[in-house]
Amino acid sequence: MTTQSASASTSAPPTTSLQGFDRTTSRWGRGTMLAGLAISLAGPLYLMFGLDYWPGWSPVVQAWVSVAVVFGVFWVAEPITYFPMLGSAASYQAFMIGNIANKLLPSAITAQQAIGAKQGTKKAEIAAVTAIVGAAAVHLVSLLVFVGLLGTWLASLIPDSVAEVFGYIVPAVLGPVLVQAFMAARQHRTRVIALACGAAGVFVLVRFVPSSSVYAMAVCVTAAIALSLALRDRTGTTDDEEATA
Amino acid sequence: MNTPSVTNSPVLWIAALGVFAVIAVQSIVYFRAAKRAAPAADMTDSELKTAFRAGAVSAIGPSLAVVLVAITLLTVFGTPVVLVRIGLIGSAGFETVTAQTAAQSAGVELGSTGYDNATFALVFFTMSVAGAAWMVSTLIFVPLLSRADRRIRKLNPAVMTIVPGAAMIAGFSYLGLTEVRKSGVHLAAFLTGALVMMLLQVAAVRLRRTWLKEWSVGISVAAALGAAAIAL
Known part of the structure; x- marks a missing residue:
């Protein structure tokens, strides 16, 4: 990383402080993610080796293999699929905080729209990171208070009907967010192409090859990026006629 | 519903709060980095606050939904495991499938009488290792992708x-x-x-x-x- 910042340090001072942002977020992003990884494994390892609840190799391996068969594609596909939407800094936040498509991305787009930051700019990236910090704050506090402290009590209190309604949170979030994503796109062609790719994934790919559902979203996103770039409007102007620096 | 006794072990609580602390530290470091870099990206202090607030407000609905799902799983996994696996890192869908798969490989149903401490250890371990795979692949791919991203930005x-x-x-x-x-x-x-x-x-x-x-x-x-x- 030092070589990269040195090679570009000939440009103006603002670039330097933006590089500082990249440096800090990637260094701390990786560090905190490694720490999170270690702590999240420490709990089960303590049970198995500290308290001696070792179930034996056979179920451990068998469980891991069955899970890897189901989720193995997600492990590789998700970080790659979400990277173009999140960028480097926010990827380290997202894969530790979780609920990316239904919470963190909506937060990020809303923040970008609220301050008029254009996608692809540094301002948009900083807005996304800041919005995810805000989302993380709400999430951590609500988990600690409503699950950690009051969880057992609330479980006996909340009527089933409320829980049932909240079961529809995913479509309830995706509808509005798709509208936002439409407004945030900077070329009309991108909107048409990307929507067609998403629809093709659901109505063609998954319909005729049901087993593709584990990687279909990655295929849609990749196809949308490739086609939008290949067929982009090269006359130089985006919808908002904003030239990026 | 049979809840294994070890689900509320103090060590699991410490580990759960540890993950919370790590995310809190990351958020603070990121926010300070954003604040420092904002002027160079033509972003004012009030825009930074707006971005934070917009992110926080947008997260209320989805966070409450996660809370509700998490609460229903408390008796299956205990509070600390629910906080980390369902609340953070993972999602209710993935983790429940993983847990069922793990329990079945030991020939046990979640919540049944055979669901003992050893089965719980296996379930929790499998969930954690599966979740860790996402982080490992993030740690591998993000640096590679951001290098490609920088090169593309320079070219076009x-x-x-x-x-x-x-x-x-x-x-x-x-x-x-x-x-x-x-x-x-x-x-x-x-x-x-x-x-x-x-x-x-x-x-x-x-x-x-x-x-x-x-x-x-x-x-x-x-x-x-x-x-x-x-x-x-």
Whole structure:
């Protein structure tokens, strides 16, 4: 990383402080993610080796293999699929905080729209990171208070009907967010192409090859990026006629 | 429902709070880095605050939904494991499938009489190792992808103005269309949310009220859930 910042340090001072942002977020992003990884494994390892609840190799391996068969594609596909939407800094936040498509991305787009930051700019990236910090704050506090402290009590209190309604949170979030994503796109062609790719994934790919559902979203996103770039409007102007620096 | 005694072990509580602490530290470091870099990206202090607030407000609905799912799983996994696995890192869907798969490989059903401390250890271990795989692949791929990203930006900056929009529209339309096919209630929630969002966007521009944009996800999600409640 030092070589990269040195090679570009000939440009103006603002670039330097933006590089500082990249440096800090990637260094701390990786560090905190490694720490999170270690702590999240420490709990089960303590049970198995500290308290001696070792179930034996056979179920451990068998469980891991069955899970890897189901989720193995997600492990590789998700970080790659979400990277173009999140960028480097926010990827380290997202894969530790979780609920990316239904919470963190909506937060990020809303923040970008609220301050008029254009996608692809540094301002948009900083807005996304800041919005995810805000989302993380709400999430951590609500988990600690409503699950950690009051969880057992609330479980006996909340009527089933409320829980049932909240079961529809995913479509309830995706509808509005798709509208936002439409407004945030900077070329009309991108909107048409990307929507067609998403629809093709659901109505063609998954319909005729049901087993593709584990990687279909990655295929849609990749196809949308490739086609939008290949067929982009090269006359130089985006919808908002904003030239990026 | 049989809950293994070790699910509320103090060590598991410490590990759970440890993950919370790590995310809190990351958030603080990131926020300070954003604040420092903001002026160079033409971002004012008040815009930074707006971004934070917009992110926080938008997260209320989804966070409450996670809380509700988490609460229902407390008796299966105990509070500390639910906090880390369901609340953070993972998602309710993935983790429940993983847990069932793990329990079955030991020939046990979750919550049944055979669901003892050793089975719980196996379940928790499998969930954690599966979750760790996401982090490992993030740690491997993000540095590679950001190197490619930097090179592309240098060659043709216009490319990066197209990529995020294309990726998000394709991703959200894929996920959204998958949801609306599930039932009429899903469809009602999706359409109501989308419609209210459109109205709010128009209103924000017409009335020149930026706070409407800030609250747009919160308001439209509430409306969409209201529609789901009526349609149920």
